Amino acid sequence: MNKRVIISGVGGQGILLASDILSDVCLKAGFDVKKSEVHGMSQRGGNVVSHVVFGEKVYSPLISEGDADVILSFEKVEALRNIDFVKKDGVMIINDLEIYPLPVSCGLADYPKNPIGEIKEHLKNVIVINGQEEAEKLGNIKVMNVILLGVLASHLDIDKDAFIQTIREKVPQKTIDLNLKAFDVGYNYKG
Amino acid sequence: MKELLSGNEAVARGAYEGGLHFAVAYPGTPSTEILENISKYKEIRSQWAVNEKTSMEIGLGASFGGAKTLIAMKHVGLNVAADPFFSIGYIGARGAIVIVTADDPGMHSSQNEQDNRNYARSAKIPMFEPTDSQETKEFVKIALGISEEYDTPVIIRITTRICHSKSIVEFNDRKEFPIKGYEKNVRKNLILPAHARILHKKAEERLIKLREYSNNFKYNTIEYNDKKIGIITSGISYQYVKEAMPNASVLKIGFSWPLPDKLIREFADNVETLYVVEENDPFMETEIKAMGINIIGKDIIPITNELNPRIVKEAFKTVEPFAPLDIKEKAPIRPPALCPGCPHTSVFRAINKLKLIATGDIGCYTLGALPPLSAMDTCVDMGASIGNAFGIEISQPKSDARKIVAVIGDSTFYHSGITGLIDVIYNKGKITLIILDNSITAMTGHQDNPGTGKTLMGEDTVKMDLKKLVEGLGIKHVYEINSYELEGVEELIKRETNRDEPSVIIARNPCVLLPEIRKKPKDKYRVDPDKCTGCQLCVKLGCPAISFDKSTKKASISEQYCVGCTLCVQSCKFDAINKIEGSL
Ligand SMILES: Cc1ncc(C[n+]2csc(CCOP(=O)(O)OP(=O)(O)O)c2C)c(N)n1
Numbered sequence: 045m046n047k048r049v050i051i052s053g054v055g056g057q058g059i060l061l062a063s064d065i066l067s068d069v070c071l072k073a074g075f076d077v078k079k080s081e082v083h084g085m086s087q088r089g090g091n092v093v094s095h096v097v098f099g100e101k102v103y104s105p106l107i108s109e110g111d112a113d114v115i116l117s118f119e120k121v122e123a124l125r126n127i128d129f130v131k132k133d134g135v136m137i138i139n140d141l142e143i144y145p146l147p148v149s150c151g152l153a154d155y156p157k158n159p160i161g162e163i164k165e166h167l168k169n170v171i172v173i174n175g176q177e178e179a180e181k182l183g184n185i186k187v188m189n190v191i192l193l194g195v196l197a198s199h200l201d202i203d204k205d206a207f208i209q210t211i212r213e214k215v216p217q218k219t220i221d222l223n224l225k226a227f228d229v230g231y232n233y234k235g
Numbered sequence: 236m237k238e239l240l241s242g243n244e245a246v247a248r249g250a251y252e253g254g255l256h257f258a259v260a261y262p263g264t265p266s267t268e269i270l271e272n273i274s275k276y277k278e279i280r281s282q283w284a285v286n287e288k289t290s291m292e293i294g295l296g297a298s299f300g301g302a303k304t305l306i307a308m309k310h311v312g313l314n315v316a317a318d319p320f321f322s323i324g325y326i327g328a329r330g331a332i333v334i335v336t337a338d339d340p341g342m343h344s345s346q347n348e349q350d351n352r353n354y355a356r357s358a359k360i361p362m363f364e365p366t367d368s369q370e371t372k373e374f375v376k377i378a379l380g381i382s383e384e385y386d387t388p389v390i391i392r393i394t395t396r397i398c399h400s401k402s403i404v405e406f407n408d409r410k411e412f413p414i415k416g417y418e419k420n421v422r423k424n425l426i427l428p429a430h431a432r433i434l435h436k437k438a439e440e441r442l443i444k445l446r447e448y449s450n451n452f453k454y455n456t457i458e459y460n461d462k463k464i465g466i467i468t469s470g471i472s473y474q475y476v477k478e479a480m481p482n483a484s485v486l487k488i489g490f491s492w493p494l495p496d497k498l499i500r501e502f503a504d505n506v507e508t509l510y511v512v513e514e515n516d517p518f519m520e521t522e523i524k525a526m527g528i529n530i531i532g533k534d535i536i537p538i539t540n541e542l543n544p545r546i547v548k549e550a551f552k553t554v555e556p557f558a559p560l561d562i563k564e565k566a567p568i569r570p571p572a573l574c575p576g577c578p579h580t581s582v583f584r585a586i587n588k589l590k591l592i593a594t595g596d597i598g599c600y601t602l603g604a605l606p607p608l609s610a611m612d613t614c615v616d617m618g619a620s621i622g623n624a625f626g627i628e629i630s631q632p633k634s635d636a637r638k639i640v641a642v643i644g645d646s647t648f649y650h651s652g653i654t655g656l657i658d659v660i661y662n663k664g665k666i667t668l669i670i671l672d673n674s675i676t677a678m679t680g681h682q683d684n685p686g687t688g689k690t691l692m693g694e695d696t697v698k699m700d701l702k703k704l705v706e707g708l709g710i711k712h713v714y715e716i717n718s719y720e721l722e723g724v725e726e727l728i729k730r731e732t733n734r735d736e737p738s739v740i741i742a743r744n745p746c747v748l749l750p751e752i753r754k755k756p757k758d759k760y761r762v763d764p765d766k767c768t769g770c771q772l773c774v775k776l777g778c779p780a781i782s783f784d785k786s787t788k789k790a791s792i793s794e795q796y797c798v799g800c801t802l803c804v805q806s807c808k809f810d811a812i813n814k815i816e817g818s819l
Contacts, residue, residue: 108545149782
């Protein structure tokens, strides 16, 4: 069976880089893989979504409503926005972070009080992690994405070594150890 | 070697392997990365043109000279290039001509979802529609071959989900071809009516041969399965069909103009009920119905928006209609916005305050139309702001005439603003044109343009002097202003819109996302809550770094996002916004 993963968040958060790493990992692990995303308007602070599908033979790069096995959202409201895409028995991994959209920051709309609570009412498997806090503990806020990727990795049937090898190739030489440590924090996270 | 490539990267790889000599384009989502990736291959000369029409003409010229040429554009770009495009349909191709059109079903970043397959039919030009990156690469190579073999330009039609999806591609080596060289041939290259009558006949004859080619094309394939349902499909829709209807028989069309008539009849004869699944227009459906074949298409497949596997399943009633959860309605919209410190901001704040009629154009600055700036009345197509403003001026009764400005970006002005401005001067218009010069083509991801002094391949070149250019057209009142002077910008716009002559304001500062600007150390600012009166003047700038707390009635600035442009400092009447000392 193919696995379908959605990564969502806000422009500038590194969503596309994370999904690039994931799809490279899938390729390394010997799967057929496709990934789909939209460039353009979305990058000016709009929401960003990337789809990754892998398995023996993948046709559609695009994931339909109700078909995602795992959603990793880098931001809370973006998790809520994409709730329709996750399967009933699927997993949602949510970074406990609020980024206000412009209509909220200029007082034209409200940020929902408890998006995670709302999601939990509809979905059994919700994992919440405070990525910034975990990254700060490692002394570098920039590794938040790798921590989140680690959490995602622990919910996919892919050899962990494929992740480690890809991270080694993708990050600057000096930061390899830090990034591998960050990945482990996510991988071993029990939310 | 195997790699994950996007459709756009695959076009570039195919061009490289197929021995391309020259590539030209004007950027436009979702096509932009095609040229950006071709430019990495030093064997191919590649360049940005000022618009799609000049791209097409330069490309044709290169083909006259015997070079294998690729011209890429987004779907609406082909409207701009339509004039030479139709001529090329008659002239043909001495050096190969591959025209890539990147359509945008779903309008992820476009103003319409026109289906450019219709252009292939009306211009009598053959067309390929790949279903993934591997096919995209192969089809570009094949297209380079048949273009010269059949003496025809060839269209590769891809869509956002091909352009921006990655799938696995196998690499091959490049084949080198010599450039054939120029040869005078007026009967072919000079399309007077007398020549064109003959060329039109040839074009029709060529299509008959190409229909045979299509019938034998190895990527037009029948995959028989359960024969109760037979589905004809092409492009990305093929992938949706295979996922949604794994048991159906499928005729995959990789070469969709001219359509493979024999193959379609064979398939129709062998299945019980025939369907066509295609995004947007009933392009194949209309043709197949005209062949006298019963086929179901748009009766069950939506004509608007892009498709996905679920829509296909619902159309064939293999699943219940999807019931969306209403909790997602609680997620506030997250529209794209001008960046913190965007140099376009001050102009829109002034337009809003002065209550001007503002005709707009296409670029990052179109975001000035969104609240709270709400400073744009129209957006039609690239370059339209100037003609639109002039037309409004003409139609306004003198008695209650409101002041009008046209707002355009630098790249858009070079693309197609200059001609509109000549119209204004020639016909005694009085509008004020504001050129937002951020020294880059920002919206599509920072491409160089004639104002940047760099070419696509990274060479230094002449840097257009915008002020001299505009003065040269005959505009007497041309003013350059630092766009971070909030009051100065407003005063200048006020003065010039009151003038009884046409004028041009060039509002300048580089895009804040440019790497050299990003790298600079920046002051950070914060709101002093004791001094903040909650007047929200700063909030009206629409800066994503500024937020307003409704309960405390105080504004605040996100230190993370602030780039120190000081527009909010200048807007505050209470000195409540101050530099964070040592923040540099
Ligand atoms: C005919 C056509 N070609 C290309 C595009 C894609 N496109 C949209 S905006 C834009 C460039 C805008 O650049 P500029 O005018 O400099 O404004 P900026 O985004 O830098 O503010 C392009 C190329 C389009 N919409 N229409």
